[in-house]
Amino acid sequence: MKTQPAQLPQLLKKGLAPVYLVSGDEPLLVQECCDQIRKAAREAGFHDRLTFHADHQLNWNTVADEFNAMSLFAEKRRIEIHLPTGKLGDGRPVLEHVLQQPPEDIILLLISTRLDAAETRRKWYKELQGKGVHVPVWPVDADKFEGWLQQRANRQGLHLTRGALAMLAERLEGNLLAASQELDRLALLTNGNTIDEETIEQAVQDSSRFNGFELVLELLAGRASHAGKMIGVLQQEGENPLGLLAVLNRDLNLVAELRAAAGQGENPAAFLKKRGVFQPQRARVLERAARRLSPGQLQQATRLCSQIDRAAKGFDDLSPWHYLRDMSALLAAKS
Template identity: 85%
Template sequence: MKTQPAQLPQLLKKGLAPVYLVSGDEPLLVQECCDQIRQAARQAGFEDRLTFHADQHLDWSKVSDECNAMSLFAEKRRIEIHLPTGKLGDGRNVMERVLQQPPEDIVLLLISTRLDSAETKRKWYRELQGKGVHVPVWPIDADKFQGWLQQRANRHGLSLTRGALSMLAERLEGNLLAASQELDRLSLLTNGNTVDEETIEQAVQDSSRFNGFELVQELLAGRAQHAGKIIGVLQQEGENPLGLLAVLHRDLSILAELQSTPAARENPSAFLKKRGVFQPQRARILERAGRRVTSPQLLEALRLCSQIDRAAKGFDELSPWQHLRDLSVLLAAKA
């Protein structure tokens, strides 16, 4: 079965599953989910822990041996397997055998980056869905980040003015680990006093962090102001615009097909799944963009992609980042 991170604590209270998969690209949220599972397992007597990293050097036969070994002293164990690429690779057959009849004295925890979409179609994943729990962890949407910060602040007993919360969100957006650390620090510094803008100004540095995927989402959502901020950060960090251009051109091409295909317009959700769009947030953004962006806007956006490509390769007088800013304004314009 699948469950959301917010539902995990209640699910763990009902009892332990033999296997858990926690996947996602936000290290803080993945770590917190894993810690909840570890704590519940320890409370249930699964004290010993064995850890494997599924890189090219891992001998999966050792994993198989550990999962099949009978404990002489009936010790309960936790076996953790880290999947840095989101793929099991040579371990698929091992996991299939283990998951067909999970050992009673072991809790298996798979910790992965965002799970490769091809893996979700394989037999081992179907076995896991039937025998265990998958906790997919998605990044916090930009428009929900302030709410997330407020919840975390409440958990720390911090009282923030509205201006302080807004300033904190602006400085920490996209960097949940830094946000968590800053809230820890603020709770020590303020000693129960209300946190205002002046306190944030003096105590919190700008630690906002973005990537090309986030920029593409903001461009398609028509949020030009926020996209402009991300463009500035990526430019300062020396990001290669060609990397994000590939993602942008892919999604604009999907939009063009969505708009020009009658069957796709009638059932956009099914169409997007066929095109490999499985993440709910990305699917929502593409569906909304398909309704909002006009065909002329889309054609001009694709032309600007060509200009960005030329500029990044030194064949244009303007910076590729300037063309990206123009594209952000274009996609934000109302029809």
């Protein structure tokens, strides 16, 4: 069955399904849904967790062995499988076999980007629909972001003036993960006081997080030297690379879509406004990137994003910052 993120808490109270699929391109909302499932599973005695990352290095026979071996142990387990491309690939036969008769001592959690449309027609997905729960997570529309931000602030007990809310929404540009992090920081800085525009301005000046937005613009503009310096600073300051990765992924997709739209004669400025891009500087960078970067470069950049995500989650020997430097060189190269 399918359920919306807002309905998930109530569904979990009724009991656990043997398998959950959480999919979408909003890291914050995906993470929060997964955390709710993890919490419910732990409370039901599924304390042990095993995690796999379904990239080209994963041996699916190892995954199958884990499912087959579980019945030998008394412990209840959670098996989590990250699907960075939204595809199962070689894992389809394994999941089809598991889903035909899910083990009682395992909760399976599949965590995916937006699910590839072809996968929804596969046998494994149909089995999952019958045996488990799919939670598709959709982006917050640009015109609804300010309202989402207000609701989030209200839940945290933050009081923002209308001007402060508008300023914060403009600076965050729809990035939910960065928004959540910034509201957490404001809660610590303001100690219950009303947050006005001056407070936001000062908080931005004190924050290195917005350098993440600037870094994405430098990467897309092909300014490798400056981008490299920013990567070094952010790494030293302990910045979470997943926040800026979400921005980079979003803007790379926008560049690819803009390139295709322009090829069909659509006006770039009108296209970007329709997609919620209103800041002139960002719009210029995206337009130029769409003209400068080749389809091959954009495909390689998408693959690098997957490697950055994998490294940031501890599934790679190299640092995510290493791959961000590779990204800088790739996007600066002449096509």
